[in-house]
Structure formats: C-alpha cells, structure tokens
Amino acid sequence: MHFDIFASLFGGLGLFLIGMRLMTTGLKQAAGNSLKRILGEWTKTPARGLFSGFMITALVQSSSAVTVAVIGFVNAGLITLAQSIGIIYGSNIGTTVTGWIVAAVGFSVNMKNFALPMVALGSLLRLTGGNSRRAFLGDSFAGFGLFLMGISTLQTAFKGIESTLDLSAFASMGTISIPVFIGIGLILTLLMQSSSAAMALVLTATVSGLLDVTQGAAAVIGTNIGTTSTAALAVIGATVNAKKVATGHIIFNIITALAALLLLPIIIKGIQFSLQAAGAPVEPAVVLAMFHTIFNILGVIILWPFTDRLVSFIDSRFSTTISDKGRPRYLDSNVVGTPALAIEALTLEMRRIGELTRTIVRNGLHSSFNYGAFAEDKEAQDSLIEASRAFCIKLQAVPLSTSQAAQIATALRVLQYFRTAGALSESLDRKNLRPNRSALGDDADMITVFINSCIGVLNIAENPCSEEFCQIDNMINDMLSAYHDLKARLLTAGGSGELPVPEMVEQLELYSKMRRITRQAAKGAVYLAAVNPASGICCPTNSIKFAWNRHW
Structure with a gap:
C-alpha cells in the first residue's frame, strides 16, 4: 500500500x-x-x-x-x-x-x-x-x-x-x-x-x-x-x-x-x-x-x-450517590463547550455558595462566629469557591462573546466577595471576640439593633426575585446607621473610661468586621443577580450597584 x-x-x-x-x-x-x-x-x-x-x-x-x-x-x-x-x-x-x-x-x-x-x-x-x-x-x-x-x-x-486490500476472506466466514x-x-x-x-x-x-x-x-x-x-x-x-x-x-x-x-x-x-x-x-x-x-x-x-x-x-x-455539602452539584466539564449552559451552571453553583455564605454569616452573627458547624461550613465554602474558580478558568479557554466574557468577570468578582466574607468570619472565630453588652449599660440594645439589621440584609439577599430585594439599598442604609451609632457609643464609652481602651478596640474590630462581612455577602448576592439574568433573576441591579459604589 x-x-x-x-x-x-x-x-x-x-x-x-x-x-x-x-x-x-x-x-x-x-x-x-x-x-x-x-x-x-x-x-x-x-x-x-x-x-x-x-x-x-x-x-x-x-x-x-x-x-x-x-x-x-x-x-x-x-x-x-x-x-x-x-x-x-x-x-x-x-x-x-x-x-x-x-x-x-x-x-x-x-x-x-x-x-x-x-x-x-x-x-x-x-x-x-x-x-x-x-x-x-x-x-x-x-x-x-x-x-x-x-x-x-x-x-x-x-x-x-x-485494489490492495482484500476482505473477501471475511465474507466467506458467513454470519x-x-x-x-x-x-x-x-x-x-x-x-x-x-x-x-x-x-x-x-x-x-x-x-x-x-x-x-x-x-x-x-x-x-x-x-x-x-x-x-x-x-x-x-x-x-x-x-x-x-x-x-x-x-x-x-x-x-x-x-x-x-x-x-x-x-x-x-x-x-x-x-x-x-x-x-x-x-x-x-x-x-x-x-x-x-x-x-x-x-x-x-x-x-x-x-x-x-x-x-x-x-x-x-x-x-444512582439513588445512593448523594453530593455532600462541599461537592459541586452543577459544575460539569461536559457543558464548558456550550458557554450559555456553562454560565447557567456556574450561576446555580454560585447561588449554592451564596446560600452557604449567608448561613455562615447568619449563624455567626447569632453566636459570635463560634457555632458548632462553622468549620464544616467554611471548608465546604472553600471547596465550592475553588471548584467554581477552576470552572471559570476552563470557560475562559473557549470562544466567548463579549457579554459572556463580562459574565465570567462578574462571576469571579462574586466569588471573591463570598470568599472575603468567609475569611473574615474565620478571623472572628479564631479571635473568639464576644459582644460586651454590659459595658454599654442601658444602650446595650444598640448591639441587638445592629446585629438584627445585618441579619435583615442577609434575609433580603436570599431571594433576588422578591420585591424586597430591589429595596436592599434601604436595608443597607439602616444597617450602616445602626453601625455608626454603635461605633460612636463605643468611642464615647472608651473616652469616658466606661470601657477600657483595649476592650473598646476589640469591640470596634468585632462590629466593623460584622459590617464588612454582611456587606461582602450582600454584594455577592447583588452582583450574582447580574451574572445570568435569564436564569430566573427578576430584579434589575443597575441602581443597586450604583448604591454600592456610593456607599463603599
């Protein structure tokens, strides 16, 4: 031949x-x-x-x-x-x-x-x-x-x-x-x-x-x-x-x-x-x-x-095959070649990460970031974020339209917000800081008001299709006002000697990080709403993102 x-x-x-x-x-x-x-x-x-x-x-x-x-x-x-x-x-x-x-x-x-x-x-x-x-x-x-x-x-x-290869011998073999x-x-x-x-x-x-x-x-x-x-x-x-x-x-x-x-x-x-x-x-x-x-x-x-x-x-x-908390549920390399589907899968996985992040923050706010399942939740969050980032890298290697490339960039931004919220929560868990309500006397309710306002922001962020989600900026204003009032009261307590200065510094660090954690978790939810609007996100996000830029 x-x-x-x-x-x-x-x-x-x-x-x-x-x-x-x-x-x-x-x-x-x-x-x-x-x-x-x-x-x-x-x-x-x-x-x-x-x-x-x-x-x-x-x-x-x-x-x-x-x-x-x-x-x-x-x-x-x-x-x-x-x-x-x-x-x-x-x-x-x-x-x-x-x-x-x-x-x-x-x-x-x-x-x-x-x-x-x-x-x-x-x-x-x-x-x-x-x-x-x-x-x-x-x-x-x-x-x-x-x-x-x-x-x-x-x-x-x-x-x-x-002319050079004869397969007739096979034909003579019959069936x-x-x-x-x-x-x-x-x-x-x-x-x-x-x-x-x-x-x-x-x-x-x-x-x-x-x-x-x-x-x-x-x-x-x-x-x-x-x-x-x-x-x-x-x-x-x-x-x-x-x-x-x-x-x-x-x-x-x-x-x-x-x-x-x-x-x-x-x-x-x-x-x-x-x-x-x-x-x-x-x-x-x-x-x-x-x-x-x-x-x-x-x-x-x-x-x-x-x-x-x-x-x-x-x-x-496959009924016995159940994905655990830290294993991706939607990310599948098979869909990378079809960016529209891959971005939808990424969006769904990031919603899981968002829900887990808000669970970590919400439980942390209730327990000063020292609840029993914190380590497990944080490990699951880290695993899902790493898998989602790797998925984004795979997607960047295939031909993408301009809008799809922008969606991937926004997705990476969302993942960073969630990662930061988790890292700050872990920092508070390690430092074992606790609210000192007795130091504020009759104004101790200010701590409750601030923490409840943080939880309110997280609760609204759970459902991007709700009417309340479009009003998240107002909830953020309330949370910021409660934080600044609490901060001013702590500074007064430290200056007057009601609260030792080292204790005041620790309390300020605690509430500042609570504010930042809430902000990062909520920002992740807001920008996630812009990644793939066709996948069920109902609320327009341009005005909300403008509010983020104005506040922070």
Missing part, C-alpha cells in the same frame, strides 16, 4: 473531523441562548422532547452536543430525567442525518464545486465578524466545506485501497464475520470519538467496494455502540445528573444495537426490496443510511413504552 494512499486516507479523515468540529462548535456558539430556549420550551412532553432532540442534533450534527445540553438542563432542574430520555431518543435519530448527507451529497455531486465556496464564505464571515454570531456562522460554513472536502479525499483513498465488522465500527468510533466520522468511513468504504452491504451494516451497528464510549468517558468524575443522562444514552444505544443485529438481514432485504419496488437504484450508501435511520427508530419504538421504568431504574441505580 503506497504512502500517497495512506496520506489521502488520514488526510481526508483529518479534514472530516476538523470540519465536523468547526461546524458543530460554530453552530452551538451561533445558537447561544436559542439552543437553551428551544430545549427548555420543547421538552414539556416526551413526544416534543423527541422532536426537539432530533431537530437540534440534525442541525448541529453532534449528538454529543445535545447530550451535553441535556445534562446542563437536568442539572439546572429545568427538565426532568424523563424529559431528557425523550431528547436522547430524538438525538439518536437526528445523528443519522450525517449518513444521509454523506449518501446524498458525498456520492452524487462533485463536492469541490461546493466545498471551496463554503470555505471561502466561512472565512469571509469569520474575518469580518470579530467575535459576533456572524463569525461563528462563518466557522460552521467553513467547517461544512472541510467536511465535504474530507469526504472527497476519503473516496479517492478508498479507491486506491480497494461469523458480522461480529468482526461490528468490532471494526466500534473501534473506529472509539479511536475518533465521533460516530459521524466512523459512519462516513464505513459508507465510503462500502461505496468503494471494500465492504459489502451486510458488512457495512454490521460496522454501522458498531459505530452506534461505540458512540456510548463518548458518554461513558464524559461522565468520569461528573455530577450525578450527568451520570444518569449518560446511562440512559448507553442503555438506549445498546438495546438498539442488539435489535438491529437480530433483524439485520430482514431490514437490509426490506430496504433493497423497497428501493427496487419504487424503481430507485439500490445504492450501498443509501441502503446503509436507511438502515441506520430505521434501526434507531426501531429502538425508540421498542423503548418508548418502557420509558417510565427506564427512568425509575436509572434513578434507583
């Missing part, structure tokens, strides 16, 4: 994979929140979930991208596991569109007539689009052009391989050869981590005469099984919800593959008979594309009546 044949084979495969990656990434980025909105609105019933899964996968040409989006929605609590299973059904049917593109375009027209103009158009949009949606559409056009060029190159390579070609399809998908690329290779090899239709069909079944490896690898160390979605995906693909294997000769003969009856040419690429689509639809028909039982089985399988 000559070097130029190898070069064409691997070069064509490289063009195909790069083109698929560019096309998928470009379409995901161009869709942005539209992908989230479509999946969010079109999954109310299993049937709508199946349809939306099919349409989105057919558009972005990646079932993995849709699976990642589903994981993000299940993590966010926007859809149930049952709804996600419906999307997975549709996504598996949608991924068969790749075979139809290869069959319809790859072997019927001169692809260079389309490929180079696509690359030229995509490059023009990318060069003139900056970081806008137009630039990402340019990536998708250029990716489709490379996709077509890759298919053309593979055709040429397989024509050269056909025993079927597992061999299933294994070939499986290995191709494992190596390339793309069932679409493996499918293109199988179709091209079959059209070139390297494989017969039955062998090609067996390899197609192998690609369907192989695609489960992507899901399995993606959920290593992932969230519980991610594992549930991936498990549903794996179960569907395995059952579908088994059904296709058992009915392989029947389906192939039925397709060939139907094409002949319709007077259409029985082309291998069309037969395999139809086979791929039919057995995935068959898988949906088989599993659809048992969807509820499947969901119950998956839930029970």
